[in-house]
Structures are given as C-alpha cells and as structure tokens.
Amino acid sequence: DSGVTQTPKHLITATGQRVTLRCSPRSGDLSVYWYQQSLDQGLQFLIQYYNGEERAKGNILERFSAQQFPDLHSELNLSSLELGDSALYFCASSVRGSPADTQYFGPGTRLTVL
Amino acid sequence: GQNIDQPTEMTATEGAIVQINCTYQTSGFNGLFWYQQHAGEAPTFLSYNVLDGLEEKGRFSSFLSRSKGYSYLLLKELQMKDSASYLCASWGGGSYIPTFGRGTSLIVHP
Numbered sequence: 514d515s516g517v518t519q520t521p522k523h524l525i526t527a528t529g530q531r532v533t534l535r536c537s538p539r540s541g542d543l544s545v546y547w548y549q550q551s552l553d554q555g556l557q558f559l560i561q562y563y564n565g566e567e568r569a570k571g572n573i574l575e576r577f578s579a580q581q582f583p584d585l586h587s588e589l590n591l592s593s594l595e596l597g598d599s600a601l602y603f604c605a606s607s608v609r610g611s612p613a614d615t616q617y618f619g620p621g622t623r624l625t626v627l
Numbered sequence: 628g629q630n631i632d633q634p635t636e637m638t639a640t641e642g643a644i645v646q647i648n649c650t651y652q653t654s655g656f657n658g659l660f661w662y663q664q665h666a667g668e669a670p671t672f673l674s675y676n677v678l679d680g681l682e683e684k685g686r687f688s689s690f691l692s693r694s695k696g697y698s699y700l701l702l703k704e705l706q707m708k709d710s711a712s713y714l715c716a717s718w719g720g721g722s723y724i725p726t727f728g729r730g731t732s733l734i735v736h737p
Contacts, residue, residue, distance in 0.1 A: 515669065546725075555729040556670070556714060569723035603669060612657040612718035612725075613677065618669035 517619035525625045531592040534622045536604030544610025545587040551600040563610040599626045631728035638734045647700045649715030657718035661700045664712045710735045
C-alpha cells in the first residue's frame with residue numbers, strides 16, 4: 514500500500530459524458546501527478562501540481578482539466594469523453610515534486626467509455 | 628524532447644540473472660528511474676540514478692552512463708514473482724516532466 518488513494522476504482526460511462534477522478538496523496542506529500550496508461554501508449558504524464566499550483570503540463574487534452582485543493586487532494590476532470598479515453602488513470606504523489614523525489618502511485622482508476 | 632527505448636519483452640529462467648537495457652535521449656538530463664509494474668497494478672519504485680555508476684539494492688541493481696545515454700536494470704536470483712513490466716523513466720532538464728518508456732515485459736519461467 515503506497516498511501517495514495519484513488520476513487521473510484523472502476524468507472525464505466527458513455528461517450529460524451531463527463532467524469533471526475535479523485536486522488537488523495539500520501540500524508541506529507543505536497544505534489545500530485547496524473548498519468549494515463551493505455552495499452553497502445555504506455556504511461557503518459559498528464560499534469561503535475563505542487564501545493565495547489567500547477568507546475569508542469571504534459572500531453573493533457575483540452576477536454577481534460579485538473580486541480581489540487583487546499584487539503585492537497587486532487588481531481589482530474591474528463592469531459593466530452595471519447596472511446597479512446599478508455600484507460601487506467603494513475604495518480605502519484607511525492608514530497609516536493611522534484612526529479613529526485615520518489616513518486617508513489619495510487620492503485621488507479623480504470624475508465625471504460627462505451 | 629525526450630525519447631526512451633527499451634526492449635518490449637524478455638524471458639528468463641527462475642534463479643538466473645537478467646539485464647534490462649534502456650537508452651534515452653534527454654536534453655538536460657535530471658535523473659533516471661526504474662519502476663516495476665505487475666499487470667493491472669500501480670507502478671512501484673525500484674531505483675533512481677542521477678550520477679554515473681551502479682546502485683545496488685538487494686537483488687536489484689541499476690546502472691547509469693550519462694555520456695552514453697544508457698541505463699540498465701539487473702535482476703539477480705530471479706523469482707517467479709519478478710514476472711512484471713519494468714518501466715524506465717527519465718526527467719528532462721529545466722522541466723518537471725517525466726517521460727516513461729513503453730516498458731519491458733519480463734517473463735520468468737521455472
């Protein structure tokens with residue numbers, strides 16, 4: 514158990530819908546990362562937050578948005594869902610969000626878009 | 628930009644040693660990670676190298692050569708539970724964006 518929690522574990526929805534994925538970092542970690550993992554793309558970095566502020570942005574679509582709240586939990590919002598958005602979405606946390614810090618991954622949310 | 632290459636699949640025998648290679652092209656290199664990921668589970672941290680050389684941690688060791696853009700993960704005394712995907716990831720300089728390789732699926736057979 515990494516100490517990072519993600520809800521829900523599974524999510525099944527239809528194209529065009531909007532969903533929210535939630536992540537709580539390990540106690541004491543200030544930085545949160547979001548990743549998407551699909552069979553054909555591998556693990557793709559989406560976005561990183563540090564202490565409530567966006568720090569880095571990767572290959573995140575405009576239909577996706579995220580935020581980190583004052584209590585440090587984070588939410589990833591996916592809208593206008595497409596079939597290709599079906600994937601495992603991981604959240605990870607680290608102490609300061611610097612390259613030298615170990616990232617601890619949550620168990621993931623498996624999103625299925627039908 | 629960043630690019631990471633690692634073999635797609637490797638097989639090995641229980642009790643043996645296996646070396647998983649990773650090459651990267653990263654501007655302003657800031658470190659290289661190895662993660663283990665069992666099917667359907669979250670990646671778990673194995674090692675971090677930022678300086679050249681070998682880092683040993685029990686049955687697992689990781690090596691880095693920055694001049695060659697090369698790293699390897701060495702697994703000794705293989706066990707069946709080591710069957711998993713091994714992800715190589717690098718950080719580019721001047722950014723906080725990690726890039727992951729597609730992963731090497733290691734199959735350990737009796």
